Amino acid sequence: MRLSEYFLPVLRENPQEAQIVSHRLMLRAGMVRQSSAGIYSWLPLGTRVLLRIAQVVREEMDAAGCQEVLMPTIQPAELWRQSGRYDGYGKEMLRFRDRHDREMLYGPTNEEQITEIFRDSVKSYRDLPKNLYHIQWKFRDEVRPRFGVMRGREFLMKDGYSFDWDYVGAKKSYDNMFLAYLKTFARLGLVAIPMRADTGQIGGDLSHEFQILAETGESEVFYDLAFDSLRAAPHPDMVAELQSIYAATEEKHDPASCPVAPERLRRARGIEIGHIFYFGTKYSAALGAIVTGPDGEQRPVESGSYGIGVSRLVGAIIEASHDANGIIWPDSVAPFKVGLINLKAGDAACDRACGEMEAALTRAAVSVLHDDRDERAGAKFATMDLIGLPWQVIIGPKAAQAGRVELKHRKTGERQELSPEAALQRLAG
RNA sequence: CGGGGCGUAGCGCAGCCUGGUAGCGCAUCUGCUUUGGGAGCAGAGGGUCGCCGGUUCGAAUCCGGCCGCCCCGACCA
Numbered sequence: 001m002r003l004s005e006y007f008l009p010v011l012r013e014n015p016q017e018a019q020i021v022s023h024r025l026m027l028r029a030g031m032v033r034q035s036s037a038g039i040y041s042w043l044p045l046g047t048r049v050l051l052r053i054a055q056v057v058r059e060e061m062d063a064a065g066c067q068e069v070l071m072p073t074i075q076p077a078e079l080w081r082q083s084g085r086y087d088g089y090g091k092e093m094l095r096f097r098d099r100h101d102r103e104m105l106y107g108p109t110n111e112e113q114i115t116e117i118f119r120d121s122v123k124s125y126r127d128l129p130k131n132l133y134h135i136q137w138k139f140r141d142e143v144r145p146r147f148g149v150m151r152g153r154e155f156l157m158k159d160g161y162s163f164d165w166d167y168v169g170a171k172k173s174y175d176n177m178f179l180a181y182l183k184t185f186a187r188l189g190l191v192a193i194p195m196r197a198d199t200g201q202i203g204g205d206l207s208h209e210f211q212i213l214a215e216t217g218e219s220e221v222f223y224d225l226a227f228d229s230l231r232a233a234p235h236p237d238m239v240a241e242l243q244s245i246y247a248a249t250e251e252k253h254d255p256a257s258c259p260v261a262p263e264r265l266r267r268a269r270g271i272e273i274g275h276i277f278y279f280g281t282k283y284s285a286a287l288g289a290i291v292t293g294p295d296g297e298q299r300p301v302e303s304g305s306y307g308i309g310v311s312r313l314v315g316a317i318i319e320a321s322h323d324a325n326g327i328i329w330p331d332s333v334a335p336f337k338v339g340l341i342n343l344k345a346g347d348a349a350c351d352r353a354c355g356e357m358e359a360a361l362t363r364a365a366v367s368v369l370h371d372d373r374d375e376r377a378g379a380k381f382a383t384m385d386l387i388g389l390p391w392q393v394i395i396g397p398k399a400a401q402a403g404r405v406e407l408k409h410r411k412t413g414e415r416q417e418l419s420p421e422a423a424l425q426r427l428a429g
Numbered sequence: 430c431g432g433g434g435c436g437u438a439g440c441g442c443a444g445c446c447u448g449g450u451a452g453c454g455c456a457u458c459u460g461c462u463u464u465g466g467g468a469g470c471a472g473a474g475g476g477u478c479g480c481c482g483g484u485u486c487g488a489a490u491c492c493g494g495c496c497g498c499c500c501c502g503a504c505c506a
Contacts, residue, residue: 011439012455012467017499037498092505109506143430143504151506186441200506209506218506275506305506343465378466385466396465 001336002133002358003371007044010383020216022318023148025327029312029387038145038153045387046314048335049385050156053313054135056187056332057158063349066131066160071113073137079112083286092140099271108141111305114161118301119289120407125165128291128301129173133160135310150271150315151218160306167280170302174206174278175239177306181210181274182234182242187312189330192273193227195247206278206304209249211270212396214319221270223247271316278304295371327388328411336369338427339389341381343396345374353400357393357397385410393423 011028018024031046036161042050058068077095080086086093094106107113114132135158145153159216162173168394178194185192190212197209224246232238242324248261249270258265284288284300292298309316321328329339338361343356354370361368369389371380377396384392394406399417407423408415 009439011440015440016435016442017502019465034498090505141504142506144500144502146500155506157506309506312506341465376464376466376468378464378468381466383467394465398465 001367001369003369004373006369008383008387009043010386016147018320020147020150022216022315025318025322025386026148026315029327031106032149038142038151040149040152041155045335049329049333050311051146052333052335053081053188053317053398054156054158054310057184057308057310058135058181060184060187061133061158063183064131064176066133066180069114069117069132069134071107071110071117071134071136073107073139075107075113076103077105079116079287080105083112083115083283085112092139092142094139099419107136108138108140109305109307110134110136110159111161111303112287115283115287115289115303116146118161118163119284119287122163122289122301125291125293129169130163131160131162131173133158133178133306139389147218148214148280148315150312150319152311155309156311158308158310161307162300162304163284163289165291165299167302170278170280170304171206174276174304177276177304178208178239178243179234179236181276181306181308182238184308185210185212186234186274187332188317189332190273190317191230193221193223193247193270194229194242195221195223195249195270197249197275198251208243208276209272210274210276210318211272212320213250214230214271214316215269216319217268217271218271219272220250221247221268222250222253222258222260222320223266223268225264225266227407228266269314271319272309273313273316274306274308276304276306322388325382326386329388329390331390334367334388334390336367336389338366338391338393339387340368340370341384341392341394342370342372342394343377343380343394344373345399347400348401350395350397353395353403353420357395357405357424360420360424361427364424366427375398391427393427 009030014024015027018027024233026046029045030043032040032042077086081419093108098104135156137154138157141155142151142153145151145287162170163168164173192210192212194208196208197207220319221312227247280302281300284303289301290298291301317330317333320326340354340357342350344350352370358368358370371384388410390410392408392410394408399405403419404417405420405423406415407426
């Protein structure tokens with residue numbers, strides 16, 4: 001992709017509406033534009049990141065045995081009356097009527113919807129377990145949206161739902177998701193701490209929030225310092241171990257009964273990027289999702305729900321990975337892997353070397369954004385650092401003449417000069 | 430929802446106190462020069478001063494109402 005043709009409206013200065021670093025950088029890097037409070041349009045660069053994050057989530061869900069579906073954003077109020085949540089949810093739920101005067105709502109979550117689908121088609125324990133998820137836009141009419149896409153009203157969320165015959169199966173599903181979440185966040189380059197959490201509107205009695213630590217985090221969190229050395233690759237054995245180490249959000253943390261010695265207790269701020277719940281038969285009983293067991297007994301299925309804030313992750317990753325010059329994308333979600341900088345557009349040798357490099361990278365299936373604009377070097381460096389692509393290939397007139405290119409790593413700032421072939425080999429790996 | 434702040438060109442801001450018909454930087458367009466970390470000079474275009482009403486000969490400026498956005502808190506995932 002050539003930057004001269006790409007829609008990338010970067011801002012040199014911080015818009016005053018944006019206060020925290022991820023919000024500023026997303027606006028400056030031309031990733032999003034605000035439509036109204038807590039509602040955003042995603043521009044090409046932002047969309048690429050959003051979709052890449054969604055793809056990582058999707059791959060890990062599929063690997064964990066879940067199946068993707070796609071449920072509507074708009075739901076009938078009637079469904080929520082059946083679960084008893086229609087009145088309980090309050091003003092956070094966006095409600096309206098269609099032309100037939102039927103009460104509708106823009107879904108803030110989908111427990112009712114998935115349970116209805118499930119109950120209409122599954123009648124036997126033999127069809128269990130099942131775990132269905134979708135990645136869909138949600139709307140919660142927050143009193144006070146803030147922090148850019150991290151606390152928007154409209155947001156993209158992966159929400160999954162498990163169905164089991166009994167508690168033993170449900171807990172197994174829960175732990176399976178627990179592990180899948182550890183893997184997902186690790187792939188996104190994040191260290192997420194699972195914490196005991198409140199079950200809120202969803203209800204239920206077993207719940208973990210996955211939090212990443214950041215000064216701009218919304219909630220205060222407390223945890224055993226054992227989590228500070230948490231770096232090992234996720235493994236099934238870690239589930240029980242991590243669930244046994246103390247970590248809790250402020251609602252769940254009680255200094256009086258906290259089992260962790262004061263000198264081991266860490267206190268920080270966290271951004272919630274995932275939340276899993278076991279809630280048993282809360283919705284299956286209310287909505288009549290009943291299956292018949294091996295002994296002929298009929299019981300409501302045991303369920304849990306599992307959310308990951310996909311659009312929130314875009315901001316959260318930036319909070320966790322940036323410097324004074326801009327964003328530093330982890331490879332797994334970077335909108336392009338390589339930023340190719342032509343330092344002197346119009347110079348025959350430069351143009352040719354850059355054209356060949358772009359073509360070679362594309363052939364090798366390495367995504368590349370080629371800055372072919374007639375701009376000064378400084379502006380190009382600044383833009384490339386701002387948008388945070390992991391690698392920069394820099395080609396100036398002298399290097400082009402000599403058949404050399406410069407390779408710069410955005411994260412470390414390390415540069416080296418090498419042949420185009422050698423650079424290609426490094427980037428294609 | 431309580432408290433606070435802000436709305437003036439695409440972005441960042443000044444002007445408002447003390448009314449006289451709008452200005453600066455960046456960005457944009459043209460030309461020349463420049464060319465490895467957001468260039469220089471010269472010129473040009475671009476604004477219902479958030480909206481409605483009031484006061485006044487005259488309102489960006491004073492008064493009233495409304496709307497929007499941001500921050501702190503409460504709330505929430």
